[in-house]
Amino acid sequence: MDDITGPRQWRVPSTLPAAKLAGAVLLIALGLLFADGDAVRLVLAILTAAVLVVWAVRDLIAPVRLAVDPTGLTVIHGFAGHRLLPWPTIEAITVDRRPRLGLTSEVLEIDAGDSLHLFGRFDLGATPDEVVAELHAARPHP
Template identity: 35%
Template sequence: MSDGVEEQRWSPPAALVALAWLGAAGAAVWLVLLILAHADATGRLVAGVAALGLLVAALFGTVARPRLAADPGGVTVRGLFGPRRYPWSRVEGIRVLRTRRLGRDTSLVELDVLDEGGAERLLLFGRLDLGEDPEDVAGQLDSRRMR
């Protein structure tokens, strides 16, 4: 039973990544203005940390696209240092972790995988990683794995 889709991909929303780049640029400008105005060290530190944090988030959102991909052979997870491939035979489990944070229910997709050396790894993906509801993604992964 085929759905006609060879590979499914999930990525952070492009608008969110663009917003992170804009935020990083804004924080960098803020930092430069504080330095030129000889502002206090605390303000410069806050601006610098904000600029660096937003830069890392934007870079990760750009480089790690697609964050997760699934095809008939397995899953591919992309991070800052490139993709990692896990055939379905090394995917031990797919679960949805539901938690309550700040009065809100949140979900994560958990993938239990074995790396090349046989060591167990737990991979977690949230809505920001996937751009979709993690519960829907887990269902799609599970059905693809069963084929």
């Protein structure tokens, strides 16, 4: 594979925040419909919907989860911030596969020594295998 010299970004698919917001609306509607005067059910539905809305807002204000350029990797940090990981600080880039409930989950792991960054398919808009191949190709070789 040829070295990649230009920047590349992986982001949350644009349909995901919309699905989260639709889920929040559905939860509130179901809470109103099935609460039957039970304040606890309604409050739980509203709190769960609020979490989905906050999660969707994060996807909208910081859709880029991972970026690569010749200087290193930029990863999401905190709620919507970003952190540069220079190439020399990156110890390993791997895909972790684990079977769970008859399905296999795949997570891209970036080990930067003092920090570990994990990205799933819905964080990247691509499979972790595709991303790890591009990251290995982009990494400068001494």
